[in-house]
Amino acid sequence: MIAFLMWIIDLIANLVFVLILVHVIISYFMKPWHPFRMWVDRIVNPMLAPIRRAMPTIGMFDFSPIILLLLVQVLAAVMKRILLIFV
Known part of the structure:
Protein backbone atom coordinates (compact mmCIF):
# COMPACT_ATOMS: atom_id res chain seq x y z
CA MET A 1 0.00 0.00 0.00
CA ILE A 2 2.82 2.42 0.86
CA ALA A 3 4.58 1.61 -2.41
CA PHE A 4 1.38 2.37 -4.32
CA ASP A 10 5.72 10.33 -8.06
CA LEU A 11 3.19 10.16 -10.89
CA ILE A 12 1.46 13.40 -9.88
CA ALA A 13 4.77 15.20 -9.29
CA ASN A 14 6.06 14.09 -12.70
CA LEU A 15 2.83 15.11 -14.45
CA VAL A 16 2.95 18.56 -12.86
CA PHE A 17 6.66 18.82 -13.74
CA VAL A 18 5.96 18.01 -17.40
CA ILE A 26 4.67 26.63 -25.60
CA SER A 27 4.49 30.15 -24.18
CA TYR A 28 7.25 31.04 -26.64
CA ASP A 41 -2.61 27.70 -18.89
CA ARG A 42 -5.82 26.79 -17.04
CA ILE A 43 -3.96 24.03 -15.22
CA VAL A 44 -0.59 25.71 -14.56
CA ASN A 45 -1.47 29.37 -13.98
CA PRO A 46 -3.35 28.78 -10.67
CA MET A 47 -0.19 27.14 -9.31
CA LEU A 48 2.05 29.93 -10.62
CA ALA A 49 -0.12 32.86 -9.51
CA PRO A 50 0.83 32.86 -5.79
CA ILE A 51 4.52 32.64 -6.66
CA ARG A 52 4.22 35.47 -9.19
CA ARG A 53 2.51 37.64 -6.58
CA ALA A 54 5.21 36.94 -4.00
CA MET A 55 8.21 37.21 -6.30
CA PRO A 56 8.74 40.11 -8.71
CA THR A 57 10.00 39.49 -12.21
CA ILE A 58 13.66 40.21 -12.77
CA GLY A 59 13.93 42.24 -15.93
CA MET A 60 11.83 40.45 -18.50
CA PHE A 61 12.43 37.01 -16.98
CA ASP A 62 9.81 35.16 -14.96
CA PHE A 63 11.45 32.71 -12.57
CA SER A 64 8.18 31.50 -11.04
CA PRO A 65 8.11 28.25 -13.10
CA PHE A 86 4.48 5.42 9.05
CA VAL A 87 5.82 2.10 7.75
Missing part, protein backbone atom coordinates in the same frame (compact mmCIF):
# COMPACT_ATOMS: atom_id res chain seq x y z
CA LEU A 5 0.97 5.72 -2.55
CA MET A 6 4.59 6.60 -3.27
CA TRP A 7 4.03 5.69 -6.92
CA ILE A 8 0.97 7.98 -7.02
CA ILE A 9 2.96 10.84 -5.48
CA LEU A 19 2.99 20.39 -17.54
CA ILE A 20 5.12 23.24 -16.20
CA LEU A 21 7.86 22.53 -18.75
CA VAL A 22 5.28 22.35 -21.55
CA HIS A 23 3.77 25.62 -20.32
CA VAL A 24 7.15 27.36 -20.47
CA ILE A 25 8.01 25.99 -23.92
CA PHE A 29 5.80 29.35 -29.72
CA MET A 30 2.00 29.25 -29.49
CA LYS A 31 -0.47 32.07 -29.64
CA PRO A 32 -2.27 32.74 -26.33
CA TRP A 33 -5.65 31.79 -27.83
CA HIS A 34 -4.54 28.37 -29.10
CA PRO A 35 -6.82 25.73 -27.45
CA PHE A 36 -3.94 23.55 -26.22
CA ARG A 37 -2.14 26.51 -24.69
CA MET A 38 -5.34 27.71 -23.06
CA TRP A 39 -5.82 24.22 -21.56
CA VAL A 40 -2.28 24.13 -20.18
CA ILE A 66 11.57 27.36 -11.79
CA ILE A 67 10.45 28.01 -8.21
CA LEU A 68 7.32 25.92 -8.79
CA LEU A 69 9.37 23.06 -10.24
CA LEU A 70 11.55 23.08 -7.14
CA LEU A 71 8.53 23.26 -4.83
CA VAL A 72 6.85 20.32 -6.55
CA GLN A 73 9.97 18.19 -6.19
CA VAL A 74 10.49 19.16 -2.55
CA LEU A 75 6.83 18.59 -1.70
CA ALA A 76 6.90 15.14 -3.33
CA ALA A 77 10.06 14.21 -1.42
CA VAL A 78 8.57 15.39 1.89
CA MET A 79 5.34 13.50 1.29
CA LYS A 80 7.26 10.31 0.47
CA ARG A 81 9.41 10.75 3.58
CA ILE A 82 6.28 11.16 5.72
CA LEU A 83 4.88 7.95 4.24
CA LEU A 84 8.09 6.12 5.11
CA ILE A 85 7.80 7.26 8.73
